[in-house]
Amino acid sequence: MPAIKIEPSYSIGEFADLVHLSAPTIRYYESQGLLKARRTTNGRRYFTTADIKWVKFLLHLKGTGMSISDLKQYVTWRAMGDGTIPNRLALLEKTQADFTKKYREVQHHLEILTDKINWYRQKEAGKTAGREPFADYLEKLGHEE
Amino acid sequence: MPAIKIEPSYSIGEFADLVHLSAPTIRYYESQGLLKARRTTNGRRYFTTADIKWVKFLLHLKGTGMSISDLKQYVTWRAMGDGTIPNRLALLEKTQADFTKKYREVQHHLEILTDKINWYRQKEAGKTAGREPFADYLEKLGHEE
């Protein structure tokens, strides 16, 4: 029995598959300072389960609209220790506020799209006698603009 | 009293302001076939209230993720008459399906972001003794990954 548990390690190709990114994208992220890869003696990158968790979290942040440079700022602060928690918190709160605003906007776009789809369906079914303009239809639904 | 109501008409600059786009963007959209501008005798574009409605609708579609070329396809079918309603309906339904999927994904990203913000707040308040890893915190909330 080994006294210590051996952490699995992954080549860049394996790692890329695990986080559903391409190997060049991983290298690009590393070049941007979003992650750090360890190296084998002959210079090849390898990654651990902790890296997988980190990248997955990064992708969540990215998914809420943070740019690479926002993420880089976050990472920089993170590396500086707990003293920068207020900075990180402020950055995430701003991201959250911006994203929530956009989220409400696209929700409205989706409502209009859905209205239009239903309007076409009614039109196809001959229920509007093919005549009611979409604007009138929207107004009837209370979805102006 | 005039016998007919005169439709207001807008120069490209006025029109751009009304729909919150730039004049070059309006020209670009026209060049892509997304809208048609009428011209004065000396070649200047002018627009009407119908154009405003159309652009606003276009922007809703765009807001749900339709690309310029998707929109162009839609416009082309629209110009061909009611025979293409099934085509347009299918395009909008696909847009809706794709968008709904993305919408759910970003919703999840937002949840993780919110969890992280709350985790930082607790950490700042000294409530986790500065020790509970974020992964554990997530797990407690049932928000894995």
Next chain:
DNA sequence: GATTGACTTAAAGTCCACTTTAAGTTGTAA
């Protein structure tokens, strides 16, 4: 021991949706 596939780097290329530039024309106000 030769081939194959995965890795290494730096740099150039791609895509989309605009935006900016350049060079010129036109309409209105002082």
Next chain:
DNA sequence: TTACAACTTAAAGTGGACTTTAAGTCAATC
């Protein structure tokens, strides 16, 4: 009538986030 803002065109430039290319190294299999 001269200034100036707003318009016209075609073409080139921008930004972000990768992706692709080129040229080479390394490890494992036949």
